[in-house]
Amino acid sequence: MFANSKNSDDVKSTTAQSSGGLNALVKGTSIEGTVKCESDIRIDGTIKGDLICKAKVIIGPTGFVEGEITCQNAVVEGKIKGVLTVTDLLNIRETAEIDGTISTGKLIVQSGAKFNVACKMTDSPK
Numbered sequence: 769m770f771a772n773s774k775n776s777d778d779v780k781s782t783t784a785q786s787s788g789g790l791n792a793l794v795k796g797t798s799i800e801g802t803v804k805c806e807s808d809i810r811i812d813g814t815i816k817g818d819l820i821c822k823a824k825v826i827i828g829p830t831g832f833v834e835g836e837i838t839c840q841n842a843v844v845e846g847k848i849k850g851v852l853t854v855t856d857l858l859n860i861r862e863t864a865e866i867d868g869t870i871s872t873g874k875l876i877v878q879s880g881a882k883f884n885v886a887c888k889m890t891d892s893p894k
Contacts, residue, residue: 832847
């Protein structure tokens, strides 16, 4: 009565696309070593080591990564010390502090960010 077949199809396709979930490392949690994930991950804790993600990495305001990060997209509000390789879009927010080396397809740096890096721009995947 309230939904037609078009709306039902829309709901099914949205559910299928978002079924990957979101991984999270909460504030107060520390990991040493290599972290690998297939879907998005949000870091509000600390990682000392490598982070390899096939989707989006979000470093929250309390997040800190010391090591190498490889991902498709990234939003950084916290701190990174090391090497960051982003194949598509890197968004550096005003609270971010980054020291190291960056390689990315597209870059946004908001005013106020501490951005002490060697940066290389690459072609984004199509």
